[in-house]
Amino acid sequence: MFATYLRRELLGRRRQTIIIAIGMALAIALVIIVNSVAAGVKNAQAQVLQSVYGVGTDVTITKPVSAPKAGSTGAEGPRFDFGAGSGSDSGNGSRTVDSSHLSVGFGTSTMSDSALTKAEQTTGVAGASAALSLQDTSFKGTLPDFSRLRDGQQDNGQGSAQPNSGASNGSSDGGGSDEAGGSSFQVNSFSVLGIVPGGKAVGPVASTALAKGRTLSSSDKGDDVAVLDASYAKSKSLSVGDSISIGGTDFKVVGTVKPTGSDSATASNVYIPLDVAQKLSSETGKISTIYVTARSASDVDSLKSALQKTLPGYTVSTQADLASSVSGSLGSASQLVANLGTWLSVIVLAAAFLIAILFTISGVTRRTREFGTLKAIGWSNRRIVGQVAGESVVQGVLGGVAGIVIGLIGVLVVNVISPTLTGGVSRGGVGGALADGARRAFGGGGATSTGSTGGGGGFAGRFGGGFGGALTGARSGAGSAAAQVDLSAPVTVWIIVIAVGLAVLGGLLAGAIGGWRASRLRPAEALRSVQ
């Protein structure tokens, strides 16, 4: 009778059934879509983070960047000072300068490598590795012959731009590269990562695969050998066996690596042994980031607090912390899903529940005489409550099933469209830890700029143009040269289970409230002769 009555009610009061089911279906569909898109965005973030921090890195440790002390220049980046006599004489009075700096990158802070030992000894750490991220900046160009400028032997300033002007370009009596007191400079920058050669497979190196040659092994300690990012090597026409100048020292290229993920480049342009990097950058005993793998993925949070205790004053970040630093459209998508998506599902779900409850209550009120009659002929309260609850649960489940179908179609649409999201890692987020990301963007974004914009005379103008370009390149690089990730929204069994659970919960809630109302009806209501 329960089933017959239930079926008859649902079919007999089709409008109510359909409205409740549609409300529930929309809510459940939204929950499924939001959930799987959120999972997709999370995967995409993990993909971006993996390329930066390496596969298997659970926690990164950095030292927060301290504010510059009064009077000091602070973290302004490399500084080049050229005196009137610096560089080499080009033979015509102008001077060619070529200077290269290897220093800790902008926004990066270093710490003693004793922190690595401490981290390794912390309970729950399966492996730890350290890296020193550096920035090689070179400045190459020609300074005008100041003595001739002073003599007033300036030309009319209609100089022709000559990139890479060096001694060979200089004409016999020029006042600089354009023989008019102008100058041309080349600013070149690339990222260098000092890594423990042959170290544990943690950190950025873990998400690289050998392309050519070999990787750094423990026997490379102290040697001037480098492994290059394959795409960087290609852009610089460098291959295994060639040499590359880093911080004024020539390194032998022993191998190239490519990213394992879908990224276009690995975390750094160049990888060199940590000790060599420390020596060249005068950062002896210093590292910038520690990469830690947890013994168990479920212990990451407790590991984080353990590390914070072991290393007070350091920034300890988990993947989840870092996820918030992913920027670009991926970051926006993440924000959108997290805020709008979640709230929308909560609101729609609440609305669906409310609709179900209100309709059930109004249904019970409308059926007062019916339930009164059933009570009068001997139906127990429990049976009537069960009947009302049963109807509501079935309505909820019908809505849930419809919602799953609609939701899966929605997810399918997302996956067919598969929007491409761009994700970079912003620097601000977790302090120095993210310098790697920025550096990677810096390299990829074409920070290498030749200071050669058009004609125009003066030193100042050319200088501004050249440097401006380089800086713009760096800045735009930080924003755009990031991983392109196609969003795919995975549907897990759990999402379906949760969706069905929510639908049943909504039905139960409505049924419980409706049933409670029905149970309070007096059987004498059946005798009311009001039609």
Added chain:
Amino acid sequence: MYTLKNVTKQYPGKGRQVTALNDVTLDIPDGQLVAIQGPTGGGKSTLLQMLGALDRPTSGTVELEGSSLGRLADRRLTGIRGKEIGFVFQGFNLIPTLTALENVETALVPLGIPAAQRRERSLKALESVGLADRGDHRPAELSGGQQQRVAIARALVKEPDVLLADEPTGNLDEETRDEIMDLLEGLWRDRGLTLVIVTHDSAVARRAQRRLHIKQGKVKEVA
């Protein structure tokens, strides 16, 4: 069958208590056909609620076959209603979404009778009210008289001792009224029921063995 002693029922009304039944003492023997008449608001429905184990008296006792209804737990009252008392209502009170047969079956649900047996007995009950061929019709597809026949079948399918009818012909035309009264009377006679009919209609009341008049909560025998 029924023994009522000093039954008083009061309801909280606007500002003061409303006395629906005032010290009613009454005896209804087994197998009697009783008609209860009286003005609206005089206490007819309240008396029927007392007899039907739908409500408890404020004071006094209502005994059905020796058990005092006022002292029983709700669950027991539900059991008595399900087993021993049949109800027929003025508005028929059929469940609109169920078929005629299923409506009759609802009365057997509380008794825990297996589905096949339930169906069989319900079909027989429909047959006894002359609606064997209307089992799969919805109430809306039946005339008023037919709906009341279904309701009577529902009331009698469980073979109760008592049948309480609240204005059973109130919504019917005269011709149908007489048909239904003929049916009720026939069933009463055949089954040895105790039948209590609340009615406005003197034509209906005249067919009863005993007529009671209830006014302002007081019951009087009508000679």
